[in-house]
Amino acid sequence: MPAxxxxxxxxxxxxxxxxxxxxxxxxxxxxxLVVFLVLPFVAIAIFSVGERAPEGGYQAAxxxxxxxxxxxxxxxxxxTMVLAPAGALACLLVAYPVAYYLALRAPQRWRLIxxxxxxxxxxxxxxxxxxxxxxxxxxxxxxxLLAYVGIEDLRLINTSGAVLLGIVYGxxxxxxxxxxxxxxxxxxxxxxxxxxxxxxxxxTFLGVTLRLSLPGVMTGFSLVMIxxxxxxxxxxxxxxxxVFFIGNALVDLFLQSRNWPFGSAIAITLVAVSVVVxxxxxxxxxxLSGARRVDxx
Amino acid sequence: xxxxxxxxxxxxxEKFVDQLMRxxxxxxxxxxxxxxxxxxxxxxxMARELGIMPTPAYAAENLGDRMSIATWPNYHxxxxxxxxxxxxxxxxxxxxxxxxxxxxxxxxxxGSGWSLFVPTNYTISTYKKLGIIExxxxxxxxxxxxTKEDARFTAEGTIDGTIYxxxxxxxxxxxxxxxxxxxxxxxxxxxxxxxxxxxxxxxxMVHDYQLTTIGNALKYYGYSFNSLKQDELxxxxxxxxxxxxxxxxxxxxxxxxxxxGDAWMTMCWTNDGAQLHRDIPEIAYVLGKEGGEIWxxxxxxxxxxxxKPAGYALLNYLMNPKVAVKEHLANGAxxxxxxxxxLLPKEVLDNPILYPAADLLKPLEFGAAATLTDPGxxxxxxxxxxx
Numbered sequence: 269m270p271a272x273x274x275x276x277x278x279x280x281x282x283x284x285x286x287x288x289x290x291x292x293x294x295x296x297x298x299x300x301l302v303v304f305l306v307l308p309f310v311a312i313a314i315f316s317v318g319e320r321a322p323e324g325g326y327q328a329a330x331x332x333x334x335x336x337x338x339x340x341x342x343x344x345x346x347x348t349m350v351l352a353p354a355g356a357l358a359c360l361l362v363a364y365p366v367a368y369y370l371a372l373r374a375p376q377r378w379r380l381i382x383x384x385x386x387x388x389x390x391x392x393x394x395x396x397x398x399x400x401x402x403x404x405x406x407x408x409x410x411x412x413l414l415a416y417v418g419i420e421d422l423r424l425i426n427t428s429g430a431v432l433l434g435i436v437y438g439x440x441x442x443x444x445x446x447x448x449x450x451x452x453x454x455x456x457x458x459x460x461x462x463x464x465x466x467x468x469x470x471x472t473f474l475g476v477t478l479r480l481s482l483p484g485v486m487t488g489f490s491l492v493m494i495x496x497x498x499x500x501x502x503x504x505x506x507x508x509x510x511v512f513f514i515g516n517a518l519v520d521l522f523l524q525s526r527n528w529p530f531g532s533a534i535a536i537t538l539v540a541v542s543v544v545v546x547x548x549x550x551x552x553x554x555x556l557s558g559a560r561r562v563d564x565x
Numbered sequence: 566x567x568x569x570x571x572x573x574x575x576x577x578x579e580k581f582v583d584q585l586m587r588x589x590x591x592x593x594x595x596x597x598x599x600x601x602x603x604x605x606x607x608x609x610x611m612a613r614e615l616g617i618m619p620t621p622a623y624a625a626e627n628l629g630d631r632m633s634i635a636t637w638p639n640y641h642x643x644x645x646x647x648x649x650x651x652x653x654x655x656x657x658x659x660x661x662x663x664x665x666x667x668x669x670x671x672x673x674x675x676g677s678g679w680s681l682f683v684p685t686n687y688t689i690s691t692y693k694k695l696g697i698i699e700x701x702x703x704x705x706x707x708x709x710x711x712t713k714e715d716a717r718f719t720a721e722g723t724i725d726g727t728i729y730x731x732x733x734x735x736x737x738x739x740x741x742x743x744x745x746x747x748x749x750x751x752x753x754x755x756x757x758x759x760x761x762x763x764x765x766x767x768x769x770m771v772h773d774y775q776l777t778t779i780g781n782a783l784k785y786y787g788y789s790f791n792s793l794k795q796d797e798l799x800x801x802x803x804x805x806x807x808x809x810x811x812x813x814x815x816x817x818x819x820x821x822x823x824x825x826g827d828a829w830m831t832m833c834w835t836n837d838g839a840q841l842h843r844d845i846p847e848i849a850y851v852l853g854k855e856g857g858e859i860w861x862x863x864x865x866x867x868x869x870x871x872x873k874p875a876g877y878a879l880l881n882y883l884m885n886p887k888v889a890v891k892e893h894l895a896n897g898a899x900x901x902x903x904x905x906x907x908l909l910p911k912e913v914l915d916n917p918i919l920y921p922a923a924d925l926l927k928p929l930e931f932g933a934a935a936t937l938t939d940p941g942x943x944x945x946x947x948x949x950x951x952x
Contacts (some may be wrong), residue, residue, distance in 0.1 A: 323695055323938045325673050340944070343951040407825030423767060425827055426814050508814025509773055512951040520950065524666040524775070525943030526673060 309539075315532035324526025334533035341534060344517040351513065352496035355435040356443075356489050362436055363443035363488065368477075370444070371451035383448070386441050394438055398505045401437065405430050405506070426508030434502040439495060443488040450484025451477070482556040490549035494542050514538055632875035633658040635668055635682035637862070638818045639837055642895030649882050655875045663817030664774040665937060672697045672867055679867055680876030686721040686861045687776075687932035689730050698865045700727045705877040708884035710904065718861040718901040721931075730863035731884065734898040736835030737921065737929060738777050738858035741819075745847045746829040754784040754853035758808055760830065766811045770819045770831035775946040776932050777832055777858060778805070778815075784855045791933035798945055805949045815950055823848060834860075839897025839918045850918040856928030861901065 316334055321327040338345075370382055389397065403409050405424040414422055424430055454477065462472040500515030509516070514534065521531035638661050646657040660679065662668050665688045671677045673695065684692060692698045703709065709731050711719070722730035740757050747764055751757065761769035771778045780790035782801040792798060813828045822828035823841055833841070838850030864883065866876045882888055886904040893900050893909060899919045900906055906914065914920065936942055 320940065323673075323691055324669065340948075341951065347951075402821075406821070407827040411827075423813075423827060425822075508770075508812070509816050509950065510809070510812060510814060517947065517951060520947055523670045524664060525940065525947065526666065526670045527940070527943065 312532045312535050315528050316536050318529040318532075320527045320529055324528075326528040329529075334530045335537075337530060338533065338537060341514065341517045344512050344514045345537075347512055348497055348514040351431075351435075351511070352493050352499075355432065355439070355496050356493040358432055359436050359439050359443045359492050360485065360489060363440055364447060364485070366440075367444045367447035367451055367481075367484075371448050371454070372477075386444055390441055395501060397438065398434055398502055401430070401434055402505055405433075425506065426510065428507065428511060430506040431503050431511050434506040435496065435499070438502060439492045442491050442495070446487040446491070447481055447484040450481040450487075454480055479556070483553045486549050486553035486556065490546060493545060493549075497538060497542055497545070628653055628655050628875045628878055629872050630654055631656045631658065632680040632872045632879065633660060633678050634879065635660045635662055635671070635677065635679045637662060637683060637834075639820055639840060640683070640896050640898075642892050644895075645883070645888060645892055648888075649879055652882075653875070653878060655872075655878065657879065661818075663772070664776075666775065666943075669697075669937065675869060677867060677869070678871055680870040680872040681864060681866055681879055683733055683862050684730065684865055685932065686718075686863065687934050688937050689721050689863060689865065690724060690934045691937055692865065693724050693729055697868060698729050699868050700729055701731065701866065702877065703728060706731065706881050706884060708881050708886075710902075713903040715901045715903070721861065722863050722865075730865040731880070732901040733862040733864055733883075734836075734893065734896075734900050735859070735861040736898045737852055737926075738781070738832065738834055738860065739838065739850055739852040741823060741831050741833035741838050741841055742849050742851060743823065743826070743829045743845075743847055744849050746826075751851055752854050754781050754855050754857065757830070757832075757851075757853065758782065758785050758804060761808050762811045765830045768813050768827070768829035769808075769811065770814045770816060770822060770828045771808075771812060772817045772819075772832045773815050773950075774817050775942050776936055778949070779942055779945060780932075780936075781832060781853065781857055784853055784857055787855055790856060790858055790930045791936055793935060793939055793941065795941075798941060802945050802948065805945075806952050809949060809952050834898075835919060836896045836898035839916065842918060843897065852921055852925045852929075854925070854928070856930060859926065859929035859931055861931075862898075 315326050317330055317332065319327045319329040319331060319333070366386075370379060374382055402425060405411075407423075407425075410424060411419075411422045458476050458480070459472055462476050463469075467475065498515045499513055500519050503509070503511040503513050503516060518531055518534055518538075521527045521534065632655055634657055636659060640661075641659065646659065650656050665685050668682060668684060669688065669691070672679075672682075672692070689698070711728075714732060715735075718735040719732050722728060722732060740751075740754075742751060746768070747760060749760070749764070751760065757769075771781075779798070779801055782804050783790060783792050783797060785804055786797070786800050788794075788797040788801070792801075814822060816822075819828060819831040819833065820837055820841065823831055824845065833850060835850070838848075841848040842850055864880050866873060866880070870876050883892065886902065886908055889900065889902060889905045890908040893905060894913070897919065900909070
């Protein structure tokens with residue numbers, strides 16, 4: 269056997285061994301994804317072309333009637349498409365100054381403590397924290413205090429304001445952290461250079477700081493927005509079940525009217541919408557970071 | 566020499582009881598700890614075989630240490646479950662639901678984990694049809710006495726002569742009004758809906774439940790509470806969509822809102838009406854004179870109950886009139902059981918919220934089975950909620 273072939277063989281052996289090792293290492297994650305993501309998704313896809321059984325549930329069929337019926341939940345889709353970006357935007361407006369302060373202004377020794385303070389509320393479940401808001405905003409909370417100073421019968425709970433507050437409160441850390449990370453990595457010399465070249469603080473912020481933190485902003489924005497697309501808890505608890513998200517429509521279809529096929533069709537559509545949102549956000553964020561590279565050279 | 570049952574036991578009965586009592590006081594050695602698992606098994610075996618432990622009637626069957634019940638909001642005396650645990654060692658997990666549809670959905674999906682649940686009269690035939698519930702084994706329910714039950718309220722638990730569910734209590738669906746905030750006297754569903762759009766703007770709640778919310782909107786026009794007619798449902802939908810922007814909430818858990826003063830008026834079940842009025846006298850309970858719903862809630866055991874022995878034990882416990890009377894005093898709903906009524910104080914039996922005048926009861930309708938599964942009503946409710 270020529271020496272070359274032998275070397276090729278052992279190289280192939282190495283490669284094979286390495287591939288095997290990679291496969292073994294990936295096996296648990298793959299298994300997890302197949303069992304808990306792919307299989308349920310396939311089940312939902314099969315349900316979505318079925319029919320509602322007479323007493324509710326699923327009955328095998330091959331029809332696209334469920335998808336044709338999607339306009340029946342147009343209001344819920346519309347509410348979600350308006351409220352998810354609006355909620356994410358409100359979150360962004362609150363989160364950016366906080367992240368800016370943490371990354372660029374806060375004293376070094378406080379930074380870790382402040383970051384911890386932002387993350388700690390996340391250790392309690394969203395349900396508990398939302399219930400807490402129900403009591404704070406309810407008649408025995410803030411309105412009761414305001415009654416002492418003569419403001420009677422003020423209603424805060426079950427308003428769109430309460431839902432917005434719940435959203436901002438619930439998702440704030442998810443917005444702060446990516447922005448903080450992108451601001452923290454910011455090269456301070458760029459800010460000095462900008463000032464040296466005669467830029468005002470405002471134009472430095474707009475032209476340098478904001479531009480360079482945009483990938484973080486986009487990450488936070490798409491993260492919050494995708495979670496909001498499936499949100500149903502906050503509108504139920506703080507909106508009194510009157511503000512109807514697509515998540516609420518899903519809960520009702522599975523738990524009240526038991527129309528699993530229609531619910532499945534909506535779920536598939538929601539996943540498709542989320543994927544589109546992710547792709548668009550990813551495109552924008554890539555283009556922005558691409559622009560940054562050009563600027564720097 | 567005949568073989569005694571004591572041979573081969575890991576520990577003598579006397580020593581076992583002694584050790585167990587010591588542990589109960591909180592003193593535990595390392596050896597005790599290591600032997601604990603074995604001891605646990607021994608407890609179960611010995612308590613049954615030897616009769617050396619104080620044996621409650623339930624020990625005839627292994628009840629496990631936990632079970633789960635599905636029921637409605639504010640519907641039980643929490644002490645009942647505490648006492649049941651003290652007597653049997655079974656901890657009861659309580660799941661609260663706002664509609665029969667939701668209970669059915671969980672049971673249809675399977676794996677609900679409930680060993681006992683509380684369906685309303687009109688749903689039982691559907692549960693039976695779907696094979697979700699089984700005939701009750703009446704031998705295990707010695708505390709139930711069918712002859713003492715009011716036949717008006719028990720009929721739907723028995724299908725073709727077989728008992729599938731036994732009654733918990735009956736009641737009505739009316740509305741509760743905070744008379745300090747809404748002083749004008751009201752007596753009809755028409756006034757309820759009209760007030761919701763006027764003085765009660767932003768302060769009115771309706772159930773997150775198609776049967777009552779659609780049913781009582783149908784009553785605005787004097788149609789049947791159970792109507793499935795297209796044109797009548799269309800009118801009800803029109804009203805509901807008109808009222809929607811004026812509502813405080815669409816939710817079946819209305820006590821917190823009413824108690825906090827955020828809500829001034831709500832669709833309401835007897836038991837909640839009685840509880841609210843008892844604690845806050847200015848909250849009145851009104852039955853619409855056009856009619857509305859009269860109901861009986863039942864206890865039933867799902868076919869796939871993970872702990873049937875405990876389900877039966879709890880059901881039998883709840884059927885004991887001495888226990889049931891405390892439940893009724895706590896939840897405020899009238900009983901179907903004459904033995905319980907005999908134990909209730911006179912002021913309860915005279916309470917018009919619980920026992921409305923005959924002329925108010927007459928126009929009320931029991932929910933109809935078809936409303937539970939009708940896709941038209943379900944979609945109407947969805948359109949109302951998403952509007």
